Amino acid sequence: MNLVLPRLNLHAASDVAWRSVALRGWGRLGSAPCQAARPERLREVADAVTSINGRNIIAHGAGRSYGDAALNGGGAAVLTARLDRMLGFDAATGVLVAEPGVTFADVIRVFLPQGFLPPTPPGTAFATLGGAVANDVHGKNQHVAGCLGDHVAWLDLLLADGSTRRLSPTQDAPAFHATIGGIGLTGIITAMALRLLRVPSNAMRVRRRRVGGLDEYLDAFRAARGATWSVGWVDALAGGAALGRGVLETAEHAAESVAIPAAGTRSMPFDVPGLLLNPLSIRAFNAAYWRRVPARGEERTVHANRFLFPLDGIGGWNRLYGARGFHQFQCVLPEAEAPRGLRRLLEEVGRAGAASFLAVLKWMGRPGLGMLSFAQPGFTLALDMPARPDSRALLLRLERITRDHGGRLYLAKDSALSPQGMAEMYPRLEAFQQVRARLDPRGRFSSDMSRRLGLG
Ligand SMILES: Cc1cc2nc3c(=O)[nH]c(=O)nc-3n(C[C@H](O)[C@H](O)[C@H](O)COP(=O)(O)OP(=O)(O)OC[C@H]3O[C@@H](n4cnc5c(N)ncnc54)[C@H](O)[C@@H]3O)c2cc1C
Incomplete structure (x- = not known):
């Protein structure tokens, strides 16, 4: 986030503090003014999503996407930076349960000394896990390890009505596959279980x-x-x-x-x-x-x-x-x-x-x-x-x-x-849009990118 403007109290009916901010992508190509909430608790995320008076909304992680994937000019954004708790770790399986604002740097700081790395680290450790799942990021080991989504055991997704669903390859697999790489358009990931990579040294x-x-x-x-x-x-x-x-x-x-x-x-x-x-x-x-x-x-x-x-x-x-x-x-x-x-x-x-x-x-x-x-x-x-x-x-x-x-x-x-390029390059776009329509029938999750690409 680059510019924080004075706090506005537009939504006194809820506890959520909304601020006017101007968000930018990593490429700094322009700024997108919007209302932003920075919740610390999961309950506040649900409040934020349901209290924004019908405006459209998008999750914003560390803002390391270069363009407009995490921007929502004229709408609302949920900044996930304070949702940064690690909720559990099983050393036998290497499975970490974490909130979406935990960064790769956080995971490495805590777990590399114990012999674990995030499975597919992108080129910056400042990305959040939530943002990274939403882009299904790859690392320099993609040819052997695939992408981040291959290592997610399950994730919790907050929908536009404030309810949360657990998704996995066996629990509503279409929604799971739409959310991995789904650029935030199916809802807000509020927790995930990620299989870390065991390594012999740092x-x-x-x-x-x-x-x-x-x-x-x-x-x-x-x-x-x-x-x-x-x-x-x-x-x-x-x-x-x-x-x-x-x-x-x-x-x-x-x-x-x-x-x-x-x-x-x-x-x-x-x-x-x-x-x-x-x-x-x-x-x-x-x-x-x-x-x-x-x-x-x-x-x-x-x-x-x-x-x-x-x-x-x-x-x-x-x-x-x-x-x-x-x-x-x-x-x-x-x-x-x-x-x-x-x-x-x-x-x-x-x-x-x-x-x-x-x-x-x-x-x-x-x-x-x-x-x-x-x-x-x-x-x-x-x-x-x-x-x-x-x-x-x-x-x-x-x-x-x-x-x-x-x-x-x-x-x-x-x-x-x-x-046109989007439709041609992503042959599963129609299936994605169908799942999205089921999860978010009123199209509340939307971004500058989704509008630019004609995704509604
Ligand atoms: C120096 C640099 C090197 C990079 N190298 C690589 C690389 O090697 N491989 C690679 O794959 N990528 C790479 N990237 C891109 C980066 O990994 C992705 O853009 C990543 O998604 C950024 O995470 P973020 O937390 O900043 O998310 P943001 O940029 O803030 O958001 C990205 C998307 O995720 C969505 N989102 C964020 N949080 C959530 C949530 N909790 N729930 C649902 N949706 C959410 C947003 O709406 C947006 O659509 C690099 C970026 C930089 C700056």
Whole structure:
């Protein structure tokens, strides 16, 4: 949350304190003024949902989605940050029962010393578990571990009428599968049981190697199929024979723990002026970054947080792109289409001179469980692009290429997908809408994203 305005007492009939706030996505592309409640108890969540006088409402976790998934301009939002209790843990099974505002960082702080990690950590530990289930997030181990939804034993969902339902693969499975990856549109997740991943230590043995171009990169990923964790940085501004060059990182859990790194104190104190971020400076940075890895590769043992969340050490790094903010484009393409599709995407971005140094390639092994889960087997490419007047047109061209190659865009990162693109990329959308109509017949759960995508 970025801007808190004075408290308004519009709803004196209930105990819920509503405030006027302006929420933003992580890409800082604009702000969405709305009424927000920040409940601490589950009873207050139900009060919030039933007391907002028929306005539409959406849950808002840590606001780490880049676009408008967690925004609801002109409506209401339930901020889940204070619903952050861990309710139970079974060390024999590794099952954690937690409220939705618990973050990955919280889970790691408590359970990594006991030999457990969250099963599919995304690239930031600041995401909440509720927000992460609602986007069915994946980690650098997607090819072996799937997505977060695969590790949820059950979840409690608060509906628009204030009642709560327990959902699981065997208790109203359609509602369970609509809520996993359901971008908050079925209700508010108020608790969940999550199977944590048992690990031998707090450390990872990380191998890094340069790859000279796209085809070599895809082959390197395939060769690293057996790796527990894998992720690649791409030099999105390299062209010609070097198109798609980058640095591939694979990692295994180390047998021995390492010292916990000191908490990061670096932060981005101001919006970086646009002039500093131009294709020339980024090209120079990318080339230097690529060369920094020795030609023979390198190996080191680091704390898991260093490998899993490399950007979390720099507070507010999203200010790097200046006051206008930035888009993240993330797509996944089926394996057979990836060589041609990724090439076309990188060429398009290169022509537009739009990329930054944050460009990531990952390999996905299996589809997500949810009706709107993003994951499908293939390669996923994520690119940060500073916002410019021509960004939307470029994003539309990238969407077109993604559609041509049978891929889909990731809603957690999205700010520009068209309703037609949504319908084509998410074939289970109709089934999702049917479940949603059953759970929320008056369509109370709604967001800027759902309205943009024509989801009602
Ligand atoms: C640096 C960075 C790296 C990232 N890396 C990855 C990655 O590797 N893999 C990946 O999959 N994602 C990644 N992401 C995206 C991020 O994991 C997701 O956007 C995640 O959903 C953010 O969680 P949040 O708590 O901030 O949720 P928010 O962004 O606040 O909300 C996300 C969605 O969840 C809904 N929601 C929130 N809480 C609840 C609830 N209690 N009940 C129902 N719905 C709810 C919201 O309505 C919204 O639709 C990354 C993001 C950043 C900033």
